[in-house]
Amino acid sequence: MAGSTPVSLTADPPVAAASATPARKARFSPGREAWRRFRRHKLAMASTVILGLIVAAVVLGPLVWRVPINEIDFSAKLEGPSLAHPFGTDDLGQDILARMLYGGRISLAVGLAAMLVACFVGVLVGAIAGMSRGSVDAGLMWLADLFLALPQLPLLLLIIYLFRDSLTKVLGPEGGVFVMVVAVIGGLRWMQVARLVRAQILSIREKEFIEAARALGASNSRQVVRHILPNALGPVIVAGTIDVAAAIIAESTLSFLGLGFPPDIPTWGRVLFDAKDTMDMAPHWVLFSGGAIFLAVLSINFIGDGLRDALDPRRVL
Amino acid sequence: MSRQYVIRRLLVMIPSLLGISVILFCVLAMAPGDPFAELAANPAIPPEVAASLRAKFGLDDPVWMRYLHWIAAMARGDWGFSFASRIDVDTLILQRLPTTLMVIGAAQLLAIVVALPVGVLAGTRPYSIFDQVANTLAFVGFSLPTFFTGLLLILVFSVKLEWLPMVYRADLNVTGWQWVVEQVRQSIMPVLVLGLFQGASLVRYVRSAVLDVVRLDYVTTARSKGIGERRVITRHIVRTALIPVVTLVALQMPIIFGGALVTEQIFRVPGIGSLLISAMLANDTPVVMAVTFVLACLVVFFNFIADVLYGWLDPRISYR
């Protein structure tokens, strides 16, 4: 959203007050208009189909493609794509397709969950900072600066060290790590969104329609939710879609440092990382893992684009 | 932008940095891992050596005592002593500063110089061919991790074509023009990899900001003034679209200092990023503390600059 430019209104006030977090989708007024505009965005539609396919493959895949993910078979080491192994095999002869399907569920879940955490916290902090004056604003921005300055690795080591055992007891090994990884990645990315939302609010706060809303007795929170946030939608969605990509990749660097999922869980980031050294000898291994991440991120971003155009009432298409 | 607001923000910086340093220190002190890990693994070295070293460097004192030592030392300008290389931390950092500024600074500059025009053009011609190509390239940029793109470039340009060296050497023993050529040859790849990654998200933000501005009334007014499309874009569209982007660029600036860990690792660029990652892996707390503290100062400083720029760029923002 244009940070400071006055928001010119078409004749009627913004039609749909949808906010970025789908959690509030339920109360979203019937989005026929938004859906119609979303359909216009060819690329966004194509991406929805692609993402749908990826998600279906990842969820239903392991049921259909029965090959176990860690069946070591040295005779079939680093084989290119073949009928038996459509995506080829890795250096232990394990079937890459099976590993990608299994790992995909976690990678996508981590990506989306981390993005939601980052956006939710970011919007919350940004809104409060933007709306309130003086000390609260300064305090929250100090918190954002603090998180921006925190060194990732030692922090990760500390969090893993402090919470791993208790979480695994409660949610089991995989669940515990999942929550921790999402919390860690999400917890270190909300600051950008917070600052962007605050910047938006600082300028929108001055607009006449906000004064009008205030005059009609709208409480601070109502002003933010109904009037300000829909206008601050643009950068939040863009930040959100970028965060998904960053989260999937961050998960692979976490595995590199041994802080993410245990080594035998083939998330996409991990498969790509394992494949990097034999890039010139077994290109298929790198291409399929890198390609999957790229395709997922591409479609999520185009959907973000489509969403932003559809939900932004001022965008006359 | 009242003068008094700027001064107030500057004054607030001091306590906020102190607060950050306290939390940074606690995180580092409590994080598991031990600088003398390598000693412990070597049976030839008796365990008391590692123990005495820990005592010598005060590793076993309580956290707050170590923090007070650290703050007192910092006040005296002594940035602490690296356990791993047993030299003063500030010499360690200053040694690597030129390389960092040259390579990572250049990458960040490239990112901004490329991302702004591309973002603006993509924004002013939504859904045109140029827009879709720019978008897809941007997605390629930030969806592929730097360790992947870095390695790909090395394989193509160093191994297959043998055009570019794959190892960055800070001390080229050539001078004058030859030095410049050699320096460019060895920094092309790291600058490209990092520039592409940083620029990619920037393009998306700039495009989004421009898209919001391009249809507003005063753009039509500007066009009606007959000042020409190019000037309408540069003076009117970009100027206002730039405002949200300023916040983002400010967030990316500290990355120059210590954030390009992976890129520096792949191309062996002896920047502060690789110093940070080796220090973190070896739990060399004084080095990690010094680097992250400088990072914190940069973060706070650049965010302050962003806020000031914000007020300057947008006269209506009234900071009370």
Place this chain on the structure above:
Amino acid sequence: MNERELRGLIDGVKTGRMSRRGFVRRMVAVGLTAPMATQLLAYSGVAMAQAKSTYKPTKRGGGGLLKVLWWQGPTLLNPHFAVGTKDQDGSRLFYEPLANWDGEGNMKPVLAASIPNREDGTLAADGKSVVWKLKQGVKWHDGKPFTADDVVFNWEYAKDPATAAVTVANYKDIVVEKVDDYSVRIKFDKPTPFWANAFVGTQGMIIPKHLYADFTGAKSREAPTNLKPVGTGPYMFKDFKPGDMVAGVINPNYHMANKPHFDAIEMKGGGDAVSAARAVLQTGEYDFAWNMQVEDEILLRLEKGGKGHCVISPGGNIEHMQLNTTDPWTEVDGERSRLGTKHPTLSDPAVRQALTLLVDKASVEKFIYGRTGIATANFVNNPEKFNSKNMKFEFNIDKANELLEKAGWKKGADGIREKDGKKLKFVFQTSINQPRQKTQAIIKQACQKAGIDIEVKAVTASVFFSSDVANPDTYPHFYTDLQMYTTTMTQPDPELFMNQFCSWEAATKANKWQGRNITRWQSQEYDDNYKAGQNELDPVKRAAIFIKANDLVIANQVVIPVVARPGVAAVGNKLQAEMSGWDNNTWDIESWYKEG
């Protein structure tokens, strides 16, 4: 192999019936180290072989720039503070020991005029003292002469606990006296068969007295020479950026003729092992790369580039699996894996034997480590081709199943074996590196087939190898059932190496987990045998004792050796460099040269 057979072999060498090289190979086969074997011969009056030098260049310098890659760059250049081998390698460009170990385990003089031996009386008969004759006319880089005072100073410097030098172990139990300007006597408090610890090899580099004299003890930190070394070595200091780059230029008045061949040397740090291998083997941008911890599959492919090859030098490091004898899952006043507790399932010998059968060492060697890891049944270094009879290993899942079935471990509904309510379910931890993770995967799959469930855990290296008391994930804590890592054997003498299994060395909370016996295995027989070995003067008896020690550990499945890890380096085709498993990669840096 008992004492009598050992004496027979030595007589064989004395009478020429058997070659020196053949004897050394046999000794290594039974678990001794090459240096110990040559020491045995020297003690029995067979002089050290003076290996003929293969150095070709006829004049000093002219070789241009030698570019070497250490993917963990040296972080400091004072040999006495060298934390890892990378720092020793860096210091060795500038500093030199009195003597060092070649690949065959022979001692070669550097700053010493000759190697002490029984004939010329420099090696005392009672094994309580040795006299080193120093080379004359050697100059430090700043022109000052190298004398016995320097050697004595190094002893005082290193043994002082305040200096906190890492080489303290070699110097604290000896006394060094100056005999005259060019000879020094080392006195031991008790007969010490392996006398070549001080001033020799990786921990023996000598620093100049005149520059360090007023920087001993607590002030050792401030010595400016720590950052700008002044040694006697083949290269003089030019520039040093910790963790990144060490640069040296030719030492014009080096004490060996026609050496060094190169005009300057640059040791570049940073990056990872695979890209270092590429830089030498594929692009030839660098002449040498250190410590190639890379899967052999990749190394073989890179060697096809034709620009370089890998050099394997056998050494003492062993990648092995440890089986916890204590119970890691019950906490007794704040300590898990406490001495005295019994592991619920691993204490059953049948389970231990089954596990030994389930480690497919041949596949680990063939598909993961290749030349960089030789499958071995022995804990002490034992090249596979000289297997003695009781040191064979076998991978047999069916036999393991039979064993477990017979011992009453019945497969439950979930396929995991169970007996009196206890399941064969183990947590298997190791530090993070790809070959190790793959080995874990192979073992996990084999165990699954035998009804044993393995949960794999990987810990960051700096956390795993930390001696931090509060951190549960370090290997001395051993808070899991199984763990695997490489224990390094830097000293040619196995005495220090084998103290990992003595009962009194058990790692406990009391001694802040600093004891070396990680598996907490208690065996009276092993302790008595080890004590006998400690003060056994006669090296022949001593060798037999350490072979027995090795057998005891293997027979009781205290540990399961996986692969012996020789030193692996990547060397450019034109570069001639001799490697040694018993010393640093740069032990013979002065003799490196390029042909053609």
Place this chain on the structure above:
Amino acid sequence: MAEKLLEIKGLKTWFKTDDGVVRAVDGVDLHIDRGETLGVVGESGCGKTVTARSVLKLIDMPPGRFEAGEILWKGRDLIPVPAQEMDKIRAREIAIIFQEPMTSLNPVYTVGDQIAEVLRQHDKLSRKQAIAGAVEMLRLVNIPNPGKRVHDYPHQFSGGMRQRVMIAMAMSCKPQLLIADEPTTALDVTIQAQILELMQEMKDKLGMSIMLITHAMGVVAETCQRVVVMYAGKVVEEAPVEALFGNPRHPYTQGLIRSIPRVDRAAAQKERLEAIPGSVPSLLNPPVGCRFAARCKFAMDVCVKAMPPLKEVGPGHRVACVL
């Protein structure tokens, strides 16, 4: 006959949208003579703003496009004119002011800068001269102490003041034609009168003509010499102002005039205000015949069959109706 400054012949400006083609302006003919104030009236959505913006080609193409017709400016058709050429005409010869003063000024530049920009572009003045020119223009549109206010930002001005700034900006290059697109709609009545008076003053001083677009009949009555009534993208009546108010011939025009609240009529008569029933037809597929037929009291079947052409019914008075 006075010289025809601007003549629009059969202009069709259509917009391609996903629901089909919107024929916002579907064959409009009108002209402005030198020194004349022409009123263009009609309900919102009748195409008057699109017509105005088409003259200066301020329509985004795509989605908009000139389907047919000509826009003759001093005899020269502007449609084929390339962008650089167009810029020489914009603001120098034809200027435009908009309806929303709040959003028509760039918030991040001072008022002085925005006016100076036009001066520097067309009169090639230096920065200092341009600012001085801007101050002069602000004084012309009687903004109090212009010397200081020139450095203020748009958000520091009221709606009325901003419209004055817009006028100052438009007048800065002494254009021959000012297109005022509903200049007073967003302002309250007292300010409205001042703005209209100011525009009249400018017109006399600079001898320029004005094309005033509005839906306020009262404003037209006071200021315009000739009036064009538009409905659903077409001109339905054109006449001098006296004739139009005195003797409106087209039912739509009559309806419009009747809907003006008459203060002068005696309060006693208290007639109810008359509103025109129904609403503007969709421009997606406009009816074949007369577009007002659906709402016209006198509609006959001939009206539905064919579009009645504009026919002369008096001096300068044309109407598109069969009556």
